[in-house]
Structure formats: C-alpha cells, structure tokens
Amino acid sequence: MVRRLVYLGVRLVHLASARGFVSKREELILQMFSCGNCGLLECAFEKQSVELVGEGGGTPVKADEQTDRPEAPETFNCVIEIGKGSKVKYELDKNSGMIKVDRVLYSSVVYPHNYGFIPRTLCEDNDPLDVLVIMQEPVMSGCFLRARAIGLMPMIDQGEKDDKIIAVCADDPEYRHMKDINELPPHRLQEIRRFFEDYKKNENKEVSTDNFLDSKKAVEAVSHAMELYKATSEEAETSLISESENPGVSSLA
CATH class of the missing domain: 3.90.80.10 (Inorganic pyrophosphatase)
Known part of the structure; x- marks a missing residue:
C-alpha cells in the first residue's frame, strides 16, 4: 500500500509538471527525496509524514521540523x-x-x-x-x-x-x-x-x-x-485521482 502511495506521489508531480502545474525545480525536489529501492518518500514541499519501507516492514517517521516551518510565511x-x-x-x-x-x-x-x-x-x-x-x-x-x-x-x-x-x-x-x-x-x-x-x-x-x-x-x-502552490497542487491531485479512476481519460487535457 505504501509503495503504491509512493508511486502515486511521484506520478502526481511528474504529471503535474508535464501539464505545467509544477515547475521543474519543484519536481526535482521530490525526486531527490524519493527512492524507488527503499520506498522512502519525504516530500520537501508538502507537509506530510514519511514512511520508510524495508525488509522489516513499515516504520512511520515524522517529517523533520526543519523541513516545515510553522512560522511561515514570515x-x-x-x-x-x-x-x-x-x-x-x-x-x-x-x-x-x-x-x-x-x-x-x-x-x-x-x-x-x-x-x-x-x-x-x-x-x-x-x-x-x-x-x-x-x-x-x-x-x-x-x-x-x-x-x-x-x-x-x-x-x-x-x-x-x-x-x-x-x-x-x-x-x-x-x-x-x-x-x-x-x-x-x-x-x-x-x-x-x-x-x-x-x-x-x-x-x-x-x-x-x-x-x-x-x-x-x-x-x-x-x-x-504558497497559496498558489497549494491550489495548483490540489488541482493536480484531483486530476490524478480522476485519471486513476478512469484509465485512458485525462482531466488535465
């Protein structure tokens, strides 16, 4: 399940980038924190927990507080x-x-x-x-x-x-x-x-x-x-979910 979420997360950003919703630099940040071998997904630009999946199973890991500043936008x-x-x-x-x-x-x-x-x-x-x-x-x-x-x-x-x-x-x-x-x-x-x-x-x-x-x-x-990023990310996520539920039909077209 977690590996599926990792895949969907990577697909989301790749698809959003291709459609112009996410910049190449933002896409790169995700790629830098995504590992297909160990299943680690730590999104550097979305507030979320991370999950490390290895041979011993899944262990939830809290996102580093240094990655997400509660004082933003100041x-x-x-x-x-x-x-x-x-x-x-x-x-x-x-x-x-x-x-x-x-x-x-x-x-x-x-x-x-x-x-x-x-x-x-x-x-x-x-x-x-x-x-x-x-x-x-x-x-x-x-x-x-x-x-x-x-x-x-x-x-x-x-x-x-x-x-x-x-x-x-x-x-x-x-x-x-x-x-x-x-x-x-x-x-x-x-x-x-x-x-x-x-x-x-x-x-x-x-x-x-x-x-x-x-x-x-x-x-x-x-x-x-920040709000513009959030809005476009949510739009891309909605489109990706729609695409996964309706294979072959892209709502981003």
Missing part, C-alpha cells in the same frame, strides 16, 4: 542555488538531481548574497519564488537554511514579472534581529539593485527594478505564492 526554509560572491549561475538539474552550471555571468559582477528559491511556492511564471538571503558567509549550492523576509524588490525581466524576496538568515547573529528592509544601510540596497539591473546587460537582456517594498509586502508575496 520565516521559511529556502534552498540556496548560488553562493554569495559567485560569478557562476548554478541551478538544480532535473535529469541528474545534481547542481549544474547554467552559465558564467557575462558582466564583471558577482552575486552580492546567497540566492535561491522558496520550496512549496509558485509564481505566475510557474517557478518557485526567488529569494536573496543576506548573511555573513557564502553557502554551498544545494543547502537549505532558515530565512526571514524583510522586503521585496519588484523586478521585470525581459517583460515578465520576476520579483525577488529580500531576506536575512534567521540563524546568523549579525542579521537575525532585522525585521524590515529599512534597517539595511542604503549602500547595501543600492548594491542589490545595481546587481540585478546590470547582471544581464552584456547578454542583451533587459531587466528593470522598482523601489524596495517593506516586510509586510514581502510576507504577502510569500503567502500568495
């Missing part, structure tokens, strides 16, 4: 793809499950802070919500950490909305006390804005930013992205 876990100070744009590769080099930035700039995305969120472009995490040290690609939203930078990337959540690491003593983006020094805000306005210029790609918004707007954006 404080949340995020996955870091690109470390502070890097000129290399890394991203999760769907096929291999490894971090790959997407490209080296054309401009003579580096990422000013750790950059990644918030799992279990979805934006209008079918990608998770991007986040820039301010902290003292660079973080290795593929790590997740606890962050607090302090602001939002509205951004348009080649005509499409691509807003960035500005956050601080909730476990960095240098920044964890900060609650709002206005607490950052002006030069730090200028540094962030200048990076995103310039980092694609030599690729002939147009990016524009607007004035930073406060923590309230940032939390609202995170909450909206």
